[in-house]
Amino acid sequence: xxxxxxxxxxxxxxxxxxxxxxxxxxxxxxxxxxxxxxxxxxxxxxxxxxxxxxxxxxxxxxxxxxxxxxxxxxxxxxxxxxxxxxxxxxxxxxxxxxxxxxxxxxxxxxxxxxxxxxxxxxxxxxxxxxxxxxxxxxxxxxxxxxxxxxxxxxxxxxxxxxx
Numbered sequence: 418x419x420x421x422x423x424x425x426x427x428x429x430x431x432x433x434x435x436x437x438x439x440x441x442x443x444x445x446x447x448x449x450x451x452x453x454x455x456x457x458x459x460x461x462x463x464x465x466x467x468x469x470x471x472x473x474x475x476x477x478x479x480x481x482x483x484x485x486x487x488x489x490x491x492x493x494x495x496x497x498x499x500x501x502x503x504x505x506x507x508x509x510x511x512x513x514x515x516x517x518x519x520x521x522x523x524x525x526x527x528x529x530x531x532x533x534x535x536x537x538x539x540x541x542x543x544x545x546x547x548x549x550x551x552x553x554x555x556x557x558x559x560x561x562x563x564x565x566x567x568x569x570x571x572x573x574x575x576x577x578x579x580x
Contacts, residue, residue, distance in 0.1 A: 444533065444547050449578035450500060460500075464533060471495045473530060477555045480566060481545070488551045490532035497524040505580050509550060511572040512542060519550075519568050528552060528560070531573065545571035 444467065448459040467490070474489040497507075502521050510516040529552040533539065540546025549571040552560040559565070 445531070445573065446575045447500065447578065448575070450502075451578070464539075467491050467496075467531065467533060470499045474534075475530070475553050475556075477551070477553050479551070479554060479569070481571075485555075487536050488530060488532040488549075489534035489537070490530035490548075490551070492526060493519075493524040493529045493531060493550065494526045496531060497521055500578075502578060505578055508577040508579060509568075509570050509573055510575045510577070511570055512574050513572060515570065515572075517568045517570050527556070529568075542572055548573040 442463065443461040444464055445462040446459060447462070448457065450458040450460060452458045470491045472489055472491055474487060476485050476487045478485050505521045507519045507521060507524075508516055509519060529550050532549045532551045533547060535544065535546075535549070540549060550569055550573055552565055552569060554560045554565075
């Protein structure tokens, strides 16, 4: 095998390996999940696992973007239900360690989504991704309050569940 062919093969393998790593990257870690034995569990979610929980799409304006944006993600209420959480508090934390607390009781079915797409594109960290807790701000005045805006955490990468 010639040198050029070997280099091409090596680069192809490196490229395919990089694609595989991106496709299986952990996007969200949830810890503090109660287990029957009284201990706590941690679960990691990749994009496809979040999508399988159930996704919705809505369009809304936000205080941080220009014009109407379309977001796709898993409803927080559906996500909480998939974890079998009935009560407690979600401490959502961003890449830069900004954190907010959201009572499980406020994970409403007409409420926020854990968005992983904005305008049909994945969001980079620079674009407030890879995950952004987005409310349908335009759908109801209850989603246009300082508390809701403060809970609209972007660059979300982990959640800790507590009582």
